[in-house]
Each structure stands twice: as C-alpha cells, then as structure tokens.
Amino acid sequence: MTTKTGPARPAAEERDAADPLRTLRDAFVHHEPEIYFDGNSLGRLPTATAGFLEHTVREGWGAGLVRSWDTWITWNRRLGDRLAAHVLGARPGEVVLSDGTSVNLYKLAAAALDARPRRRTILADADDFPTNRYLLQGLAEQRRLRLVPLRSDPVHGLDPDELRRAVDDDTALVVLSLVSYRSGALLDMAAVNEAARRAGALVLWDLSHAAGVVPVELASTGADLAVGATYKYLNGGPGSPAFLYVRGDLQQRLRQPVWGWYGQRDQFAMRELYEPAGDVDRFLVGTPPLLSLAALEPALDVIERTTIARLRAKSMRLTAYAAELAQEWLSPYGFRLASPDDPARRGSHLALAHPDAARISRALRVRQRVVCDFRPPDRLRIGLAPLYTRFTDVHDGLDRLRTLLESRGHEDLPAETPRVT
Amino acid sequence: MTTKTGPARPAAEERDAADPLRTLRDAFVHHEPEIYFDGNSLGRLPTATAGFLEHTVREGWGAGLVRSWDTWITWNRRLGDRLAAHVLGARPGEVVLSDGTSVNLYKLAAAALDARPRRRTILADADDFPTNRYLLQGLAEQRRLRLVPLRSDPVHGLDPDELRRAVDDDTALVVLSLVSYRSGALLDMAAVNEAARRAGALVLWDLSHAAGVVPVELASTGADLAVGATYKYLNGGPGSPAFLYVRGDLQQRLRQPVWGWYGQRDQFAMRELYEPAGDVDRFLVGTPPLLSLAALEPALDVIERTTIARLRAKSMRLTAYAAELAQEWLSPYGFRLASPDDPARRGSHLALAHPDAARISRALRVRQRVVCDFRPPDRLRIGLAPLYTRFTDVHDGLDRLRTLLESRGHEDLPAETPRVT
Numbered sequence: 001m002t003t004k005t006g007p008a009r010p011a012a013e014e015r016d017a018a019d020p021l022r023t024l025r026d027a028f029v030h031h032e033p034e035i036y037f038d039g040n041s042l043g044r045l046p047t048a049t050a051g052f053l054e055h056t057v058r059e060g061w062g063a064g065l066v067r068s069w070d071t072w073i074t075w076n077r078r079l080g081d082r083l084a085a086h087v088l089g090a091r092p093g094e095v096v097l098s099d100g101t102s103v104n105l106y107k108l109a110a111a112a113l114d115a116r117p118r119r120r121t122i123l124a125d126a127d128d129f130p131t132n133r134y135l136l137q138g139l140a141e142q143r144r145l146r147l148v149p150l151r152s153d154p155v156h157g158l159d160p161d162e163l164r165r166a167v168d169d170d171t172a173l174v175v176l177s178l179v180s181y182r183s184g185a186l187l188d189m190a191a192v193n194e195a196a197r198r199a200g201a202l203v204l205w206d207l208s209h210a211a212g213v214v215p216v217e218l219a220s221t222g223a224d225l226a227v228g229a230t231y232k233y234l235n236g237g238p239g240s241p242a243f244l245y246v247r248g249d250l251q252q253r254l255r256q257p258v259w260g261w262y263g264q265r266d267q268f269a270m271r272e273l274y275e276p277a278g279d280v281d282r283f284l285v286g287t288p289p290l291l292s293l294a295a296l297e298p299a300l301d302v303i304e305r306t307t308i309a310r311l312r313a314k315s316m317r318l319t320a321y322a323a324e325l326a327q328e329w330l331s332p333y334g335f336r337l338a339s340p341d342d343p344a345r346r347g348s349h350l351a352l353a354h355p356d357a358a359r360i361s362r363a364l365r366v367r368q369r370v371v372c373d374f375r376p377p378d379r380l381r382i383g384l385a386p387l388y389t390r391f392t393d394v395h396d397g398l399d400r401l402r403t404l405l406e407s408r409g410h411e412d413l414p415a416e417t418p419r420v421t
Numbered sequence: 422m423t424t425k426t427g428p429a430r431p432a433a434e435e436r437d438a439a440d441p442l443r444t445l446r447d448a449f450v451h452h453e454p455e456i457y458f459d460g461n462s463l464g465r466l467p468t469a470t471a472g473f474l475e476h477t478v479r480e481g482w483g484a485g486l487v488r489s490w491d492t493w494i495t496w497n498r499r500l501g502d503r504l505a506a507h508v509l510g511a512r513p514g515e516v517v518l519s520d521g522t523s524v525n526l527y528k529l530a531a532a533a534l535d536a537r538p539r540r541r542t543i544l545a546d547a548d549d550f551p552t553n554r555y556l557l558q559g560l561a562e563q564r565r566l567r568l569v570p571l572r573s574d575p576v577h578g579l580d581p582d583e584l585r586r587a588v589d590d591d592t593a594l595v596v597l598s599l600v601s602y603r604s605g606a607l608l609d610m611a612a613v614n615e616a617a618r619r620a621g622a623l624v625l626w627d628l629s630h631a632a633g634v635v636p637v638e639l640a641s642t643g644a645d646l647a648v649g650a651t652y653k654y655l656n657g658g659p660g661s662p663a664f665l666y667v668r669g670d671l672q673q674r675l676r677q678p679v680w681g682w683y684g685q686r687d688q689f690a691m692r693e694l695y696e697p698a699g700d701v702d703r704f705l706v707g708t709p710p711l712l713s714l715a716a717l718e719p720a721l722d723v724i725e726r727t728t729i730a731r732l733r734a735k736s737m738r739l740t741a742y743a744a745e746l747a748q749e750w751l752s753p754y755g756f757r758l759a760s761p762d763d764p765a766r767r768g769s770h771l772a773l774a775h776p777d778a779a780r781i782s783r784a785l786r787v788r789q790r791v792v793c794d795f796r797p798p799d800r801l802r803i804g805l806a807p808l809y810t811r812f813t814d815v816h817d818g819l820d821r822l823r824t825l826l827e828s829r830g831h832e833d834l835p836a837e838t839p840r841v842t
Contacts, residue, residue, distance in 0.1 A: 029483040042486055043477070045478065049478060050475055050479055050483075051474075053474060053478060053712070054475060055657070056473075057470055057474060058450075058466070061466045062452075063450075065465070066463040067786075072659060099524065100520075100710075102707035102708075103679060103681070103706055103707065105677045124516070130692070131681045131682035131683075134680040134684075137694065138679065138680030138695065142678055229708075237478070237482055238490070238493060238710075239708040239712075240710065258556065258559065260521075260523035261523070262552075269797070273558065274554075285521065285554060286521035287523075287652070287659075287660040288649075289659075289661065289662060290659035292713040309572065371488070373487065396839070
C-alpha cells in the first residue's frame with residue numbers, strides 16, 4: 001500500500017490543511033488505511049448513528065412500543081422538510097421520505113402520465129440508471145405509450161438541444177437524472193424544466209447522485225417532480241428510505257396509483273372510501289421501515305453543519321484534483337477520463353475508463369485497500385464525497401492505483417462482479 | 422395498578438408454571454409492571470436485536486461498507502426461505518421480503534388481474550383492513566373493474582357460503598385476510614382456496630394478523646398469493662419489510678407492474694431491456710431498507726426455538742382464558758366479546774366492545790399501565806402474543822381493567838385517538 005510519501009503529497013496535505021470542511025471528516029467512522037471512493041454508492045457511517053439507532057431501538061421500540069408511533073409517524077414529513085430546506089431547495093411540505101427510489105419513481109411517473117392523458121410519449125435518457133429505464137419500459141407497455149430514449153453522450157451526458165428537439169405537444173413526461181450515475185455529467189435543471197414547461201410536459205428528476213453534493217434548486221427552477229436515494233451522499237445507511245418531491249401547486253392535481261392508507265386524507269378514521277390527502281402525504285403508501293428511516297436523522301445532522309454551497313466548492317476541487325492526478329499518473333497506463341472535463345459540468349464522482357477496469361477494480365480493493373466501484377463495460381467510478389474525503393485520500397488512492405498498474409498487480413486476479421448501486 | 426393478588430391469581434400462576442413456552446418470554450425486553458396487549462400491532466423487542474443491529478451497523482455498514490451488499494443482497498431471499506419453512510408452510514423460493522405490505526398487495530393484485538384479463542370482478546371482504554380496501558379501490562378504478570365487497574359479520578367474519586355464492590367465472594381475484602384485524606375471526610384457507618380454484622379465480626391472502634400465531638399452510642392448501650407484515654407477531658420491529666408469497670408454478674406466469682432492477686433477470690448485467698427474473702425475485706423492486714430487514718434475523722431466531730403448532734396451542738389457551746375472565750369481570754360493566762367464541766375460529770387477539778372503548782383504552786394505558794389498542798367505533802383489541810404473554814399477564818391486565826371500570830377512572834379522560842397498524 002501507499003507510502004504516504006512522494007513529491008506530490010505535501011501539496012495534498014496543504015490542500016487538506018486549507019480545507020474549511022476538514023473537521024467534518026471526524027463525524028464519520030473510518031478504517032484506515034483503507035481509502036473509500038464509493039460514497040456515491042453507499043455513504044459512510046456517521047459516528048452518531050449507532051448510538052441514535054440503539055436509542056431508537058431500546059427506548060422507542062423496546063420501552064415505548066406502539067406508543068412511539070405517535071411521534072414516528074411524523075418522521076417522514078419532518079425529515080422531508082429538513083431535506084427540502086437544506087439539500088433540495090424546496091419548500092416545506094414538498095418533500096417526504098417514502099419507500100425506495102424505484103417505487104417513488106413509479107408512483108410519480110404514473111401520476112404524471114395520468115395528468116397528461118392525451119399525450120402519448122415519455123422521454124428519458126437512454127443511458128440512465130437501469131432501474132429508471134426498466135420502470136419506464138413497464139409504464140409505457142402497460143399504458144401503450146411511446147418511450148423515446150434521448151441519446152446522450154456517455155461522457156458528457158444529454159445535450160439540452162437533443163431534449164429541445166424531442167419534446168413536443170405529445171410529450172407527457174421527461175425523466176432524467178440530474179447527475180449521471182456513470183459519467184457524473186451534470187444537467188442544467190433550469191434549462192430542462194424550461195424546455196419541458198414550454199411544451200407542456202412534466203419533468204421527473206432522479207436526484208440520487210446529486211443530493212448532498214450539488215446545489216439542487218427545485219423551487220426556484222420550477223421543478224415539477226423528483227425522487228432520490230438517501231444512502232449515497234446523504235449517508236442514511238444501506239437502503240434508507242428515498243425522498244420524493246412534488247411541487248406544492250401540483251400536489252392536488254396529481255394522484256398516484258398505489259392507494260395505501262398513509263395516503264388517505266384522514267388515515268385513522270378508516271373510512272370506507274379512499275380519498276387522497278390534500279398534501280404531499282397523498283404520495284405515501286404504508287408504514288415506513290422506521291429503523292432505516294431513523295438512521296437519516298444523525299446523517300442530516302452532519303450535513304446541516306455546513307451548506308451545500310460549501311460542499312459543492314470542495315467537491316469541485318476534489319474532482320479537479322483527481323482528474324489532474326489521473327491524467328498525470330494513470331493515462332500512461334491506458335486510463336482516460338470518462339467524465340466531463342469541467343468540474344462545473346459534473347457531480348462528485350469521476351468515471352475512469354480502462355479496458356481492464358473490472359479486474360483493476362477488484363485488485364485495487366483486495367491488494368491496495370482502495371474501494372471504488374466498477375460499472376460495465378469499462379469504468380471505474382471514483383466517488384469523492386466532500387463531507388469526509390481528503391485531498392490526501394485522493395492522492396494516496398490514486399497513487400495506490402498507479403502502484404498497482406506499475407506492478408501489474410491486477411493481472412492474475414479474476415474480474416470484478418458489478419455490485420449494487 | 423394491580424395488587425397481583427385475588428382469588429383467581431393462583432390459577433393463572435399455575436397455568437404459567439405448566440406453560441412449555443414460558444422461558445421464551447426471556448427472549449424479549451419487558452418493562453414491568455407494564456402489561457402489553459398490543460403485540461398484534463407492534464411486536465416486542467427481542468433481547469438479541471439491539472446487539473445484532475449494532476453489529477450490522479458497525480461491522481456491516483461502518484467497516485464493510487459497500488462490500489457488505491455481496492451478502493446483504495441475499496437476505497431478502499434467505500429470510501424469506503426461513504419464513505416459508507417455519508411460519509408459512511411454503512416451499513423454498515416461494516417467499517421473499519420486499520417493500521411494505523401495501524406495496525406488495527398492490528404488486529401481487531395487479532399481477533393477478535393481468536393474469537385474468539377477461540374477468541372483470543375483484544371480491545374482497547367489506548370489513549378488511551382499510552389499506553387493503555383502498556388499494557383494491559384504486560386498482561378497480563384504474564382498470565375499470567368491479568370491486569365487490571363480500572359482506573362479513575363484524576364478529577364472526579366472512580361466511581364461506583357468501584364467497585361460494587359470489588365467486589364465478591367473472592371473478593379475477595379474491596382478496597382476504599386470514600385473520601381479521603378487528604375481530605380476530607379466522608378463515609378456512611383451504612376452503613377459500615378450493616372455492617376460488619373451482620371458479621378459476623386467484624386468491625391473495627393478507628396474513629398480517631396470522632403469521633406467527635396460527636398455522637398457515639400455503640403449499641398444502643394450494644394457495645396462490647399472499648402478503649403480510651412482519652412487525653406484529655413476528656417481532657421484526659417498526660415498519661420491518663413485509664413478505665410476499667407466490668406459489669412456485671405461478672411465478673413464471675405472473676408479472677408485477679413495478680419493473681425495478683431487483684426484479685430483473687440478471688440484475689447487474691444492466692441490460693437495456695427489462696426481462697423479469699425467472700423466479701420469485703421478479704416480484705422485487707429496489708434496494709431493501711437493510712437495517713429494518715436485519716432486525717428480522719434475531720426475531721426469527723426466537724420463533725425458530727419453538728413451532729407454530731405450539732404457539733397456536735398456547736395462543737388458544739390465552740384467548741380462551743381472557744374471554745373467560747372478560748365474561749366474568751367485564752361484562753357487568755357493559756363489555757361484550759366481539760370475536761368468535763370458539764378459540765379455533767379466531768387468531769391471537771380478542772376484540773372487546775364497549776360504547777366508551779376510546780376513553781377506556783386511553784385510561785387503561787395512562788392510569789393502569791396496560792397497553793392495548795382501540796379500533797373505531799367501539800373496540801378494544803387485546804393482543805395475546807404467545808411468545809411472551811403470560812397467563813398472569815392476562816389475569817393482571819384484565820384485573821386492572823376491572824379496577825379501572827370499578828373506580829370509573831376513565832370518565833374524566835379524553836378519548837383515545839386510533840393509532841398506526
């Protein structure tokens with residue numbers, strides 16, 4: 001593993017020393033000398049989480065028992081409002097925690113399609129995360145709609161002109177990820193919202209790879225709908241419940257198809273007929289997985305110690321630094337940057353392409369204790385979560401990768417199997 | 422509160438001493454002298470759960486990070502197989518943990534309706550739990566089907582003849598709860614399955630109030646589909662993921678509408694087009710809430726220390742004993758049993774009707790430390806989880822209720838607001 005030396009390291013140390021967010025790293029559990037470049041997949045464990053969960057288990061469940069639901073039942077909304085205010089640029093009552101990202105995408109896409117019954121087309125990024133594409137294939141088939149894939153560049157993402165050309169008065173819904181799960185390409189939310197609005201189409205954003213690292217301005221850009229994972233840069237833990245956002249003035253005009261009792265106007269009156277709640281609750285379904293939801297509380301506490309603007313500033317410096325080292329150290333071994341060159345045009349991870357990426361990813365983890373992930377066919381994803389990633393981590397991690405390539409330490413290992421999210 | 426004396430208490434103590442399951446109580450956290458009659462709503466905390474969760478958080482998430490998904494991803498199926506074998510009378514590969522009960526009911530009902538495209542009728546218990554009724558109202562409206570409520574007796578539940586009269590060659594789907602959430606009335610699964618099969622309809626069972634306390638024989642009765650909560654008698658914790666069951670030979674013939682990547686044939690190949698998995702995985706959608714799922718592990722460990730047959734035997738003795746004391750002690754104050762008289766015809770909770778039940782429920786909790794719940798308009802539900810409820814708990818709890826009524830201790834308190842689950 002790394003020697004923590006070399007001519008470039010003092011410069012990395014200087015960057016850390018000057019980093020105004022450096023103390024936030026202590027709010028997370030680390031296992032040095034392992035370096036973690038996968039916070040874009042599963043964020044690190046905050047140091048406060050285990051204690052908070054134990055409290056929730058022992059006091060909330062063990063002692064409070066069913067009575068604890070009197071407060072737990074407000075958590076979907078309460079945590080949603082915290083996310084809205086601090087992370088998503090949304091108004092109170094526009095965001096709620098519910099189900100997983102996929103189920104939320106299904107609910108909101110179905111609601112949007114119902115709201116545009118005479119339009120027959122869904123536009124979506126051809127290169128979007130598989131679950132999004134699959135869900136839309138299902139909805140299109142079930143409703144006999146056209147699902148039109150928008151070609152997007154595998155490195156630079158969707159060209160807004162491609163969307164402007166495609167969107168028209170037959171477009172019911174546009175579904176896009178703000179940050180591409182693979183390349184990290186960042187779209188212009190305001191421009192997309194505007195193009196769709198002119199055509200009378202609704203836009204549903206997947207913010208999974210954006211929330212917590214890039215400024216998201218749902219309200220000021222007039223966004224219609226959004227969903228996103230909370231276990232990536234938000235550090236809510238494995239499979240923590242997803243958020244969904246519906247703009248306030250749209251809520252009463254949209255209905256989602258899964259009519260569970262949490263979406264009912266007066267949940268405990270247990271009336272005979274379903275009548276959707278008058279607010280964002282109508283997009284809920286059933287009892288939330290409370291322990292997984294609880295883990296979001298200490299995670300948001302950490303994020304609220306800074307601002308998204310500051311996280312974004314550090315994130316851009318981190319990816320720029322990583323891109324610079326990759327160019328210098330890794331391109332001689334056949335690596336190329338497969339993310340936009342301009343830090344302002346990408347999120348907080350870099351894709352590095354190499355024909356042998358599947359094997360390198362595995363060797364890097366097993367032999368050099370650097371965890372990143374592999375995306376078929378040939379990408380390493382280097383996630384640089386600004387809450388806890390140091391410039392020296394970038395230096396050391398890429399130095400270990402260089403060492404691996406130099407020693408050909410990956411050539412005798414079997415290839416990586418791609419892993420979850 | 423109770424004096425733990427009185428002429429009837431020695432008989433209760435004798436029953437406890439003779440109870441072959443009495444030591445299982447120690448596998449749960451208790452806060453005496455509180456008595457808990459709400460394990461049918463939120464099951465108690467197993468003593469092993471906090472430690473197991475802490476391990477999962479610190480080792481699985483904190484240290485293992487994204488690598489832990491290599492094993493976590495098998496838990497949906499692994500825990501499903503444990504439930505299948507020990508609790509549900511199903512075969513391996515027929516049960517999986519996924520989402521919540523409501524989302525699962527939606528998925529399986531939609532799949533069943535798609536499999537019977539020329540049939541236009543859904544039959545459901547008019548008195549079923551609200552979320553089930555609402556979900557079916559939604560599906561019926563979206564697909565322009567008829568939702569026909571089967572009248573069922575508020576105490577004795579559905580008369581099988583009512584179903585036999587109603588089911589015909591227009592019936593696509595029958596949705597029923599094996600144990601009524603309100604009265605506790607227990608249906609005859611084999612008879613219902615048989616009546617539906619003759620008519621060519623599919624049956625979807627909600628096992629939420631049955632799993633863990635009554636023998637469920639999905640395989641031997643030829644059941645088609647089932648869903649159920651795991652946070653009641655299975656003690657998985659607040660909002661723990663629900664299970665779903667699809668009979669093996671039906672799996673390839675059914676498709677559910679929410680096409681998430683966990684349902685994809687080869688999840689990590691990330692192919693362009695969705696193709697459902699060839700097995701029960703096709704009914705999955707997305708990343709499970711892992712911490713809430715993990716809590717099921719120690720909960721199942723406890724249940725596997727005994728058998729459902731033994732739990733059922735104790736449960737029937739508990740409800741019989743409670744009904745006997747209620748008759749003797751509470752009927753003079755206007756209470757009447759609103760559950761079937763025969764223990765063999767009911768699950769593990771009793772409904773006790775009283776015009777002032779909303780107020781009594783609250784006073785009992787606040788002034789006598791007996792937790793049960795209230796269901797509108799006039800029912801106390803007394804849940805008697807056989808894993809940890811003692812005969813002396815039944816004695817003392819109902820004695821405290823008698824004391825409350827005697828002293829009119831409820832009359833100055835505001836009424837109870839009905840609560841979750």
